Amino acid sequence: MRHLRVFWRICVETMLGIKHSGWSNWLVVSILAIALTIFGSVLQLTMTLKDVVNYFGSQMVISAFLKDNFEPGKVAQEISQFVEVRLVEVIDKNKSWGEMQKTMKVASIPNPLPNTLHIRVAKPEQVEKLAPKLQLLSGVEAVRYPMMVARRLNEVRHFFEIAGVAVTAVLAFATLIVIGNTIHLVIQARHKEIEILSLMGVGHFYIKCPFVLQGAFYGAVSALFAAVVIIGVELYVIKPYVSNELVSFASMMPTGFGYNLVETFLVMLALGMAVGAGGGAWASGRYIKI
Amino acid sequence: MIRLQNVSKSYAGRLALKDVNLHVALGEFAFLVGPSGAGKSTLMRLLYREEVPTSGNVFIGGVNLNKLSSPQIPLLRRRLGIIFQDYKLLTRQTAYDNVAYILRAHGIDEKEVRKRVNSALNVVNLEDKQDAFPDELSGGEQQRVGIARAIVNGPPVLLADEPTGNLDPATSLEIVQLLARISQRGTTVLISTHDHTIVNTMRRRVISMRAGEVATDIDSGFYEVQGQIQV
Ligand SMILES: Nc1ncnc2c1ncn2[C@@H]1O[C@H](COP(=O)(O)OP(=O)(O)OP(=O)(O)O)[C@@H](O)[C@H]1O
Numbered sequence: 001m002r003h004l005r006v007f008w009r010i011c012v013e014t015m016l017g018i019k020h021s022g023w024s025n026w027l028v029v030s031i032l033a034i035a036l037t038i039f040g041s042v043l044q045l046t047m048t049l050k051d052v053v054n055y056f057g058s059q060m061v062i063s064a065f066l067k068d069n070f071e072p073g074k075v076a077q078e079i080s081q082f083v084e085v086r087l088v089e090v091i092d093k094n095k096s097w098g099e100m101q102k103t104m105k106v107a108s109i110p111n112p113l114p115n116t117l118h119i120r121v122a123k124p125e126q127v128e129k130l131a132p133k134l135q136l137l138s139g140v141e142a143v144r145y146p147m148m149v150a151r152r153l154n155e156v157r158h159f160f161e162i163a164g165v166a167v168t169a170v171l172a173f174a175t176l177i178v179i180g181n182t183i184h185l186v187i188q189a190r191h192k193e194i195e196i197l198s199l200m201g202v203g204h205f206y207i208k209c210p211f212v213l214q215g216a217f218y219g220a221v222s223a224l225f226a227a228v229v230i231i232g233v234e235l236y237v238i239k240p241y242v243s244n245e246l247v248s249f250a251s252m253m254p255t256g257f258g259y260n261l262v263e264t265f266l267v268m269l270a271l272g273m274a275v276g277a278g279g280g281a282w283a284s285g286r287y288i289k290i
Numbered sequence: 291m292i293r294l295q296n297v298s299k300s301y302a303g304r305l306a307l308k309d310v311n312l313h314v315a316l317g318e319f320a321f322l323v324g325p326s327g328a329g330k331s332t333l334m335r336l337l338y339r340e341e342v343p344t345s346g347n348v349f350i351g352g353v354n355l356n357k358l359s360s361p362q363i364p365l366l367r368r369r370l371g372i373i374f375q376d377y378k379l380l381t382r383q384t385a386y387d388n389v390a391y392i393l394r395a396h397g398i399d400e401k402e403v404r405k406r407v408n409s410a411l412n413v414v415n416l417e418d419k420q421d422a423f424p425d426e427l428s429g430g431e432q433q434r435v436g437i438a439r440a441i442v443n444g445p446p447v448l449l450a451d452e453p454t455g456n457l458d459p460a461t462s463l464e465i466v467q468l469l470a471r472i473s474q475r476g477t478t479v480l481i482s483t484h485d486h487t488i489v490n491t492m493r494r495r496v497i498s499m500r501a502g503e504v505a506t507d508i509d510s511g512f513y514e515v516q517g518q519i520q521v
């Protein structure tokens with residue numbers, strides 16, 4: 001109960017500190033919010049790419065396109081001899097061409113499609129083992145499997161991840177300094193008060209804690225602003241774009257695709273508060289001499 | 291209660307205190323007098339551990355202040371009531387809140403805070419001004435808030451460095467008499483001053499310093515005038 005009251009008093013001190021900081025509150029929050037928006041976007045992007053990569057990576061189907069002069073049934077027979085293969089499905093080129101003509105209204109040209117086999121394996125990791133073997137078969141023209149796309153995406157994701165970490169590190173450091181300096185100014189403005197509290201025997205923790213909380217508060221508010229920006233972009237820019245322009249691509253995606261915005265927000269909140277509290281702790285440790 | 295053993299303090303090689311030995315017993319009331327630069331404030335700062343002696347030991351209630359770690363300093367100061375020439379009130383808080391601050395910082399519940407603050411404000415006779423901010427109070431009233439704040443924790447020792455330095459003679463005497471009344475309840479009180487009238491009116495123990503040394507230390511003394519001591 002007593003500790004709760006002390007905690008409450010510290011919160012009151014923090015709120016007073018924020019109130020007395022005036023315009024510099026907004027300076028700190030806007031800089032931190034920009035940094036967190038960039039961080040959040042990169043996070044969202046890499047996580048989404050990771051989802052896509054995992055989705056493709058977990059596919060257990062290999063498509064084999066056959067040469068025209070080979071009998072699909074025979075090749076299928078041959079392929080089903082491999083131990084990894086669980087099921088081979090023959091997609092007749094005339095049948096799929098017919099379907100495509102129905103749905104997409106393509107011009108009446110000779111059927112350009114090859115006969116295709118869909119080969120299912122038991123485990124995702126078998127895809128990459130089996131695909132080169134299939135490629136060697138005489139009846140197989142080409143082999144495609146989602147993992148190829150996944151690899152490409154993974155490279156892209158890797159780049160964004162590294163770039164994201166670098167950008168975040170730089171921004172975090174910059175905001176740490178901005179917050180540290182802002183709180184330094186607050187400490188300077190209140191140095192007489194701090195001296196009085198110290199002479200009255202108020203504990204060091206009680207004196208310093210509000211400045212750390214003030215930093216954490218900046219982090220929380222900035223994370224909120226950044227989340228609003230990211231959610232806004234997601235809802236009003238990305239979602240309509242995906243559903244209008246990329247409808248065919250999007251339809252391939254599993255439902256619920258995309259990284260959870262709530263999780264992104266929580267990560268931004270944690271990072272923002274950590275950077276804010278860090279700036280406050282640094283400034284109060286360095287500039288409050290008691 | 292207060293003891294200094296061979297205490298010296300130098301600032302950049304200049305001695306502000308030279309081998310000071312002093313003892314103020316529990317419940318005693320004493321003046322610390324001397325010309326400007328004699329070392330009164332320096333001595334006071336050693337007592338509330340704002341400074342550490344260059345050599346020698348300072349004890350409060352048997353505790354050697356040299357041995358205090360930084361987190362222990364607030365604990366010491368809570369056992370001291372410190373009164374300043376410039377009052378050192380929190381300007382953004384009312385008289386009541388100034389006095390209540392330290393209690394609230396320790397999580398004492400508001401009912402108990404009210405009881406103790408009212409009692410302290412009652413001692414300094416300032417209950418009717420409890421909602422005023424420091425800039426709405428006269429110097430004497432501000433100092434009385436300072437005293438209420440100093441005694442609200444019931445400290446065994448009160449230290450006052452020139453508490454009347456900014457006050458007119460009549461108010462000064464009032465303040466010192468108030469401190470004397472508080473000391474009657476068993477509080478050890480040490481007041482630094484160069485106000486002759488007060489010292490001569492009160493006729494209490496007078497510790498006289500000159501150039502960083504204790505020159506004289508007399509019970510029921512007078513302020514030293516031109517090197518002569520009237521007894
Ligand atoms: N922080 C400091 N740095 C350097 N010298 C100091 C410091 N504080 C005090 N002194 C020196 O120590 C000596 C004693 O100063 P002190 O303030 O204790 O005198 P005092 O008796 O309180 O004088 P006054 O009556 O004017 O308040 C002076 O010579 C002063 O210049």
Ligand SMILES: [Mg+2]
Nearest residue numbers: 330331332452
């Ligand atoms: Mg002085």
